[in-house]
Amino acid sequence: MGSEFPICKACDNNGNLLPLSDFGSQGAPIHYKAWVCSVPSCGYNIKIRNGDVYINEPISSGDSHVPRTRG
Numbered sequence: 836m837g838s839e840f841p842i843c844k845a846c847d848n849n850g851n852l853l854p855l856s857d858f859g860s861q862g863a864p865i866h867y868k869a870w871v872c873s874v875p876s877c878g879y880n881i882k883i884r885n886g887d888v889y890i891n892e893p894i895s896s897g898d899s900h901v902p903r904t905r906g
């Protein structure tokens with residue numbers, strides 16, 4: 836039904852693996868650098884870094900970047 840993404844085999848929620856892209860240090864786009872399951876409770880992810888494949892690394896959201904306050 837139009838689903839072009841591979842099925843996540845790590846969960847039974849019929850999740851799809853969504854391709855994520857990044858930008859290199861030179862600003863060149865890196866397509867499909869990582870794949871993440873569309874089911875948040877699954878969290879299965881696979882990514883490529885420097886030619887190595889990493890599976891199920893912890894996902895960190897951008898919100899974790901909290902400015903430190905003194906007090």
Ligand SMILES: [Zn+2]
Nearest residue numbers: 843846872877
């Ligand atoms: Zn999944």
